[in-house]
Amino acid sequence: MAQIFGNLFGGAKPSSSPVPSGDSDFADFAGAPDPSPASLSAIPDAPSFTGLGAASTGASAVPYTKWYNVHERYSLSDFKQEGIILVFVVVIIIIHLFGTSTNRKKANKWINAHAPVLRKQFALVGFGGRGPLADEIKSQDLPKSLASDSLELPEELLKEKSPHEFATYATGRQNIAFLDFNLTLFKRYSPLTVFIEYGLSLFFESMPAPVERMEAIIYPFDGKESLTIPGQAPGAHELRKDTKSSYDGFVWAVVNKDTMNQLRDDRYDVSITTTKDSPKLPSWATVMSESAEVTDLLLSPELIKAVEEAGELLEHLIITDQPVDRPKKLDETIPKKRIYLSMKLPPSGDYSNVLPLFEYFVRLPDTLVQSAHFRPEVMRKVRTTREDAIRRLQKADEEEKAEERAIEREKAKKLKRDLELKSLSAAEQKKYLEREKKQEIKKHQKKLTQRA
Numbered sequence: 001m002a003q004i005f006g007n008l009f010g011g012a013k014p015s016s017s018p019v020p021s022g023d024s025d026f027a028d029f030a031g032a033p034d035p036s037p038a039s040l041s042a043i044p045d046a047p048s049f050t051g052l053g054a055a056s057t058g059a060s061a062v063p064y065t066k067w068y069n070v071h072e073r074y075s076l077s078d079f080k081q082e083g084i085i086l087v088f089v090v091v092i093i094i095i096h097l098f099g100t101s102t103n104r105k106k107a108n109k110w111i112n113a114h115a116p117v118l119r120k121q122f123a124l125v126g127f128g129g130r131g132p133l134a135d136e137i138k139s140q141d142l143p144k145s146l147a148s149d150s151l152e153l154p155e156e157l158l159k160e161k162s163p164h165e166f167a168t169y170a171t172g173r174q175n176i177a178f179l180d181f182n183l184t185l186f187k188r189y190s191p192l193t194v195f196i197e198y199g200l201s202l203f204f205e206s207m208p209a210p211v212e213r214m215e216a217i218i219y220p221f222d223g224k225e226s227l228t229i230p231g232q233a234p235g236a237h238e239l240r241k242d243t244k245s246s247y248d249g250f251v252w253a254v255v256n257k258d259t260m261n262q263l264r265d266d267r268y269d270v271s272i273t274t275t276k277d278s279p280k281l282p283s284w285a286t287v288m289s290e291s292a293e294v295t296d297l298l299l300s301p302e303l304i305k306a307v308e309e310a311g312e313l314l315e316h317l318i319i320t321d322q323p324v325d326r327p328k329k330l331d332e333t334i335p336k337k338r339i340y341l342s343m344k345l346p347p348s349g350d351y352s353n354v355l356p357l358f359e360y361f362v363r364l365p366d367t368l369v370q371s372a373h374f375r376p377e378v379m380r381k382v383r384t385t386r387e388d389a390i391r392r393l394q395k396a397d398e399e400e401k402a403e404e405r406a407i408e409r410e411k412a413k414k415l416k417r418d419l420e421l422k423s424l425s426a427a428e429q430k431k432y433l434e435r436e437k438k439q440e441i442k443k444h445q446k447k448l449t450q451r452a
Helices: 002-008 024-029 076-121 134-140 191-203 236-241 257-266 292-298 301-313 355-371 376-422 426-451
Strands: 159-162 165-173 176-184 213-220 252-256 274-276 285-289 314-320 338-344
Touching: 076 165, 076 176, 076 355, 176 355, 213 355, 252 257, 252 292, 252 301, 257 285, 257 314, 285 292, 301 314, 301 338, 301 355, 314 355, 338 355, 376 426
Parallel strands: none
Antiparallel strands: 159 165, 165 176, 176 213, 213 338, 252 285, 252 314, 274 285, 314 338
């Protein structure tokens, strides 16, 4: 007992004798020496890496492993996914650059073919101005260095709106306020988009297949030179003296039969015309007109020849004074004269066959100003269609105003009722509501009796 208590309270001294051999669990530690701290002299002061085979300054050399060299840690097989992504990125960039450059070349080729005609007809073409022509230099004794017949900078004549859309502009001509052009090309920089558009066009009639086309719009003066040209512009005084640039308003068109139905659905102005084939035109073209006399005047031999040369590249040539979208307000029925030309671009890039029709289109306002003044009987029929549309809009406008007035009366009546109810006591309000309910029942019964 005494020994036990001594051991518990530290009274007994530890035995210095080794662990008996019978206790095999601690036999390995029986003869182990006491641990002692390591000497500081055995630790190297600083590591030294003087080479792959160099030994450390300490007691033992640092073991060499492959983790010290990137080319030994990784191989090309570890970058397969990144390589595939990089290839796709490079291919996409190459396709984009090729597509955009091809579209730019095609647009420049178009402007180079049409610019000579535009520069002879207009004082200003494009967005960078223009120098005098060779004939003007000879007649006005100007320096020959000012000659600019060659188009050295087509980018001044053509503006890139997007990689597949280009636009240009022309102004400064008698009978024409200005002329807008818009080129729409294939999205060559995105073949997947072109493929999807072609695929959807096979299943949906409302989504036509992508086509490369040129769309031009002429805005005639129509006798409004004084409102369009600023007084300080050169030649403004002469134009204001002669304001006989107006002509009778009508809708007339030569259209490709492939686009005729689509035009009727998309354009209000064309929808009010009647279609009649002409033996003078090719079988793929037809005339849409409001009057036969208008057709007799405009379907000239020059136009017929130009249409035949252009072939099915022509989509439509429209002379109109009506809006493209169906008017919903009376203000939208005001006549605004326009001349539209839409043509597909030739895949070969040869514009010699379409230039005659393009030149006729530019000179067409002159023909209208000189000859498009018809008999009163002809214009009376043309005006009838417009007056019918105006009457329909007036009727719809009156019905809308009557409905608004009815709503206002109902609101005023309800406000008066609420004010009367607020001024009454609870018992009087109850009698008022009961009397109102009886009146509604009587009205309902009266309506049922009238129907019976």
